[in-house]
Amino acid sequence: MGMSGGRGTAERLVVIGGDAAGMSAASQARRMRGPGELEIVAFERGHFTSYSACGIPYWVGGDVAGRDQLIARTPEEHRARGIDLRLRTEVTEIDVERQRVRARDVDSGAESWTSYDKLVIATGARPIRPDMPGADAPGVHGVQTLDDGQDLLDSLARTRGGSEPARAVVVGAGYIGVEMAEALINRGYEVTVVNRGSEPMSTLDPDMGRLVHKAMEDLGITMVDDAAVTKALTGQDGRVRAVATQDAEYPADVVVLGIGVRPETTLAKAAGLPLGHHHGLLTDLAMRVRGHENIWAGGDCVEVLDLVSGQERHIALGTHANKHGQIIGTNVGGGYATFPGVVGTAVSKVCDLEIARTGLREKDARRVGLRFETVVIESTSRAGYYPGASPMTVKMLAEHRTGRLLGVQIVGREGAAKRVDIAAVALTAGMTVEQMTALDLGYAPPFSPVWDPVLVAARKAAAKVRAGTVQGPSDGAGGTA
Amino acid sequence: MGMSGGRGTAERLVVIGGDAAGMSAASQARRMRGPGELEIVAFERGHFTSYSACGIPYWVGGDVAGRDQLIARTPEEHRARGIDLRLRTEVTEIDVERQRVRARDVDSGAESWTSYDKLVIATGARPIRPDMPGADAPGVHGVQTLDDGQDLLDSLARTRGGSEPARAVVVGAGYIGVEMAEALINRGYEVTVVNRGSEPMSTLDPDMGRLVHKAMEDLGITMVDDAAVTKALTGQDGRVRAVATQDAEYPADVVVLGIGVRPETTLAKAAGLPLGHHHGLLTDLAMRVRGHENIWAGGDCVEVLDLVSGQERHIALGTHANKHGQIIGTNVGGGYATFPGVVGTAVSKVCDLEIARTGLREKDARRVGLRFETVVIESTSRAGYYPGASPMTVKMLAEHRTGRLLGVQIVGREGAAKRVDIAAVALTAGMTVEQMTALDLGYAPPFSPVWDPVLVAARKAAAKVRAGTVQGPSDGAGGTA
Numbered sequence: 001m002g003m004s005g006g007r008g009t010a011e012r013l014v015v016i017g018g019d020a021a022g023m024s025a026a027s028q029a030r031r032m033r034g035p036g037e038l039e040i041v042a043f044e045r046g047h048f049t050s051y052s053a054c055g056i057p058y059w060v061g062g063d064v065a066g067r068d069q070l071i072a073r074t075p076e077e078h079r080a081r082g083i084d085l086r087l088r089t090e091v092t093e094i095d096v097e098r099q100r101v102r103a104r105d106v107d108s109g110a111e112s113w114t115s116y117d118k119l120v121i122a123t124g125a126r127p128i129r130p131d132m133p134g135a136d137a138p139g140v141h142g143v144q145t146l147d148d149g150q151d152l153l154d155s156l157a158r159t160r161g162g163s164e165p166a167r168a169v170v171v172g173a174g175y176i177g178v179e180m181a182e183a184l185i186n187r188g189y190e191v192t193v194v195n196r197g198s199e200p201m202s203t204l205d206p207d208m209g210r211l212v213h214k215a216m217e218d219l220g221i222t223m224v225d226d227a228a229v230t231k232a233l234t235g236q237d238g239r240v241r242a243v244a245t246q247d248a249e250y251p252a253d254v255v256v257l258g259i260g261v262r263p264e265t266t267l268a269k270a271a272g273l274p275l276g277h278h279h280g281l282l283t284d285l286a287m288r289v290r291g292h293e294n295i296w297a298g299g300d301c302v303e304v305l306d307l308v309s310g311q312e313r314h315i316a317l318g319t320h321a322n323k324h325g326q327i328i329g330t331n332v333g334g335g336y337a338t339f340p341g342v343v344g345t346a347v348s349k350v351c352d353l354e355i356a357r358t359g360l361r362e363k364d365a366r367r368v369g370l371r372f373e374t375v376v377i378e379s380t381s382r383a384g385y386y387p388g389a390s391p392m393t394v395k396m397l398a399e400h401r402t403g404r405l406l407g408v409q410i411v412g413r414e415g416a417a418k419r420v421d422i423a424a425v426a427l428t429a430g431m432t433v434e435q436m437t438a439l440d441l442g443y444a445p446p447f448s449p450v451w452d453p454v455l456v457a458a459r460k461a462a463a464k465v466r467a468g469t470v471q472g473p474s475d476g477a478g479g480t481a
Numbered sequence: 482m483g484m485s486g487g488r489g490t491a492e493r494l495v496v497i498g499g500d501a502a503g504m505s506a507a508s509q510a511r512r513m514r515g516p517g518e519l520e521i522v523a524f525e526r527g528h529f530t531s532y533s534a535c536g537i538p539y540w541v542g543g544d545v546a547g548r549d550q551l552i553a554r555t556p557e558e559h560r561a562r563g564i565d566l567r568l569r570t571e572v573t574e575i576d577v578e579r580q581r582v583r584a585r586d587v588d589s590g591a592e593s594w595t596s597y598d599k600l601v602i603a604t605g606a607r608p609i610r611p612d613m614p615g616a617d618a619p620g621v622h623g624v625q626t627l628d629d630g631q632d633l634l635d636s637l638a639r640t641r642g643g644s645e646p647a648r649a650v651v652v653g654a655g656y657i658g659v660e661m662a663e664a665l666i667n668r669g670y671e672v673t674v675v676n677r678g679s680e681p682m683s684t685l686d687p688d689m690g691r692l693v694h695k696a697m698e699d700l701g702i703t704m705v706d707d708a709a710v711t712k713a714l715t716g717q718d719g720r721v722r723a724v725a726t727q728d729a730e731y732p733a734d735v736v737v738l739g740i741g742v743r744p745e746t747t748l749a750k751a752a753g754l755p756l757g758h759h760h761g762l763l764t765d766l767a768m769r770v771r772g773h774e775n776i777w778a779g780g781d782c783v784e785v786l787d788l789v790s791g792q793e794r795h796i797a798l799g800t801h802a803n804k805h806g807q808i809i810g811t812n813v814g815g816g817y818a819t820f821p822g823v824v825g826t827a828v829s830k831v832c833d834l835e836i837a838r839t840g841l842r843e844k845d846a847r848r849v850g851l852r853f854e855t856v857v858i859e860s861t862s863r864a865g866y867y868p869g870a871s872p873m874t875v876k877m878l879a880e881h882r883t884g885r886l887l888g889v890q891i892v893g894r895e896g897a898a899k900r901v902d903i904a905a906v907a908l909t910a911g912m913t914v915e916q917m918t919a920l921d922l923g924y925a926p927p928f929s930p931v932w933d934p935v936l937v938a939a940r941k942a943a944a945k946v947r948a949g950t951v952q953g954p955s956d957g958a959g960g961t962a
Contacts, residue, residue, distance in 0.1 A: 020931070055867070063867065319922070319931050340919050345922060345924075346924075349928075358921070358923075386536070417925075421923055422906055425912075438804065438820060440800075441800070442837055442899055442902055443800035444656075445535055445536045445545075450799045
């Protein structure tokens with residue numbers, strides 16, 4: 001065990017990345033093995049540890065009062081548990097053969113090598129920044145890190161106070177984009193969302209994305225679809241003043257980039273570690289980097305198995321990162337835990353509009369060779385006669401012939417989003433839509449119609465599967481009932 | 482096929498009971514077979530069809546404006562679909578051998594026989610009325626039917642208008658009892674709930690019922706546990722004036738009986754049809770009465786298989802009745818559908834307190850010979866830093882050694898009740914709590930902590946199962962972590 005000099009008999013675990021996956025792994029490893037058995041060194045290039053990046057839009061929007069509320073565990077708390085946490089220290093190289101990492105102090109620039117017995121890579125994801133003029137101008141903001149969030153809030157503070165409402169342009173209409181649109185609406189901005197796709201929320205099928213489009217317009221948000229941003233225009237002060245597409249210009253006092261993220265695997269790639277088609281690290285079920293007995297990886301820098309399609313995907317989501325960290329820490333600590341994969345569940349909201357999805361969209365199903373039936377139903381969140389019952393649209397995909405559930409998308413108001421969990425569990429269990437029709441879901445008038453919307457969809461899907469079995473596939477081309 | 486004279490080649494379906502199960506069955510049978518193929522005669526002794534009995538507390542409480550809102554389909558609508566619906570007509574005998582039923586016009590008393598080729602029994606449940614003096618006094622009300630609801634509202638109208646708030650006593654603290662307590666609070670009553678059990682909501686374990694007790698007291702409801710009502714005392718006008726227990730008297734301007742229901746199977750019993758231990762009809766998976774090829778039964782008058790315990794239970798719940806009706810109608814119409822059973826999911830609320838359960842309680846598990854581990858965890862409905870995050874208590878039971886999920890109980894505020902659906906699907910799928918720890922549930926700060934409360938419970942339960950496997954059962958006696 002090529003331990004470096006100066007240490008006793010304890011193994012050394014090195015963790016690269018101090019957010020959800022990395023620090024969960026470190027904490028769980030520490031729970032299982034004390035400092036006498038396992039030395040833990042964690043490198044983080046930023047100022048913060050263990051924070052909720054998913055909470056940044058709500059901090060920017062004012063729902064969350066302060067940055068510190070997003071921090072689950074401070075550096076001091078980690079250190080108090082015997083984790084040697086080195087902030088503002090960026091790992092610049094992984095030397096797999098000699099089991100060591102090179103790290104640089106961000107402020108001083110000083111570099112040094114640290115050897116490891118076990119390594120956890122939790123380098124996260126980096127936001128996609130459009131390759132266009134002006135992308136780095138003051139007033140153009142990403143929202144990936146707490147530092148980004150603070151910069152954006154500072155920028156917002158500059159742009160308010162005039163007699164007219166300030167204008168914000170959000171580039172991208174995925175989860176981050178729609179959540180940032182809400183945040184900026186809450187801050188009193190006139191908001192325009194410029195989106196390359198035909199509808200917002202490309203994680204939904206376009207027919208469901210259309211519902212989001214309409215609802216966002218009803219909130220007063222200007223929705224520009226099918227439009228790629230070509231440049232950010234700056235004013236005389238050098239700050240952004242507008243965003244341009246091929247066809248138009250959209251004035252902007254502030255621009256938020258919500259285009260999405262990709263795995264941050266520069267280090268891993270340079271070290272020769274295995275990456276997948278989405279540029280994420282590939283791991284085995286125990287979250288070990290494939291082919292490397294003493295290296296684990298988790299969180300936004302890895303690809304995960306999609307249990308429905310049978311293929312790897314990249315999904316940057318705090319809940320997965322926390323699970324990965326837990327599993328890695330258990331395995332590093334000598335226990336046993338595995339991550340079987342995901343079904344692709346995601347929930348979001350724009351003001352009171354709730355958006356949820358799990359499993360495959362039509363195009364995902366086609367891509368992996370599945371034939372399917374689709375249904376779209378309208379129902380309500382509560383019994384129709386109960387106050388506050390709000391409309392809900394549920395789309396369901398089921399495999400042709402077998403009737404196996406493939407995916408569910410829900411757009412509605414209160415009570416819409418978390419209903420997707422029903423489908424998430426059913427997908428995990430490999431249920432058919434016919435089996436789902438008999439699910440014993442909670443019913444009382446304040447909580448559901450007597451047939452829960454998910455059951456209504458399952459019934460209709462089951463009928464379509466039966467009809468399709470007799471008549472042949474009706475949705476080879478994915479038509480909608 | 483012993484058809485009665487005067488009909489053509491159409492078969493005749495007779496349905497006894499015009500509420501959820503009966504009319505769903507009739508409607509679905511009609512969808513599958515037109516009037517030329519199937520004549521449908523439905524008998525209902527009351528004035529209404531296809532109404533939501535579950536909605537009555539909300540109508541009484543004022544959340545639902547009028548009775549008609551609770552009616553999903555009127556007699557006229559049923560008749561327009563070719564169903565010969567006979568209201569105020571009570572079936573008084575089933576003659577299985579000669580395939581006919583005797584029915585009596587409630588108003589005229591006239592009786593006649595109607596023959597059937599196929600019979601659906603959907604006679605529902607009847608409220609348990611305590612066998613005590615004064616139980617039938619004016620001012621003492623059940624809340625089983627729309628007529629009951631109207632009577633209660635009339636009674637409430639009489640008792641209001643004084644300078645002091647009127648007083649209501651609710652007897653029983655199950656679902657109906659707690660929902661009626663809410664209704665009467667909403668109407669401005671001083672409410673006392675008198676309950677035979679040690680805690681309210683005996684469908685929960687007592688430790689979880691205790692949380693309901695406390696929350697109801699916080700709402701200003703007087704909770705009297707461990708108290709059996711011995712009589713209803715009446716005033717000089719003959720109306721109820723108080724409820725007495727062994728130890729005390731509770732003044733009451735109105736008394737609501739919410740003690741529960743039992744299957745209404747008097748007719749079925751007299752006809753020699755098979756009943757179970759809970760006095761409900763026993764059916765096969767196609768909802769056919771066991772041993773009777775042309776008789777089906779569903780809704781509150783049947784027993785259902787509990788998929789977790791493997792034993793029959795009686796559960797009166799509209800969502801099951803609707804499913805039964807759908808399945809019966811499909812089978813009567815020549816199709817194929819089955820009802821696999823239930824896992825015992827139920828949700829309810831008292832003002833903003835949400836209560837949910839699915840699967841087995843500790844005593845259920847013991848009764849069927851299961852050893853188990855239990856955990857109770859505290860979490861929140863949303864990310865802790867997100868506005869409106871409210872506390873939630875989740876109790877989880879897992880089988881000793883195998884770790885199979887056995888049951889979940891949840892008490893909390895907004896977002897608590899329908900979370901039980903996650904566990905309902907997992908129970909149906911036979912998942913272990915270890916498998917549940919990897920469930921891909923919807924996460925975003927407005928909807929869930931990064932570990933959903935159900936996952937937090939599953940993690941703790943999985944750890945306890947592992948520990949129990951090493952050390953032997955810790956919960957042979959059902960202790961709680």
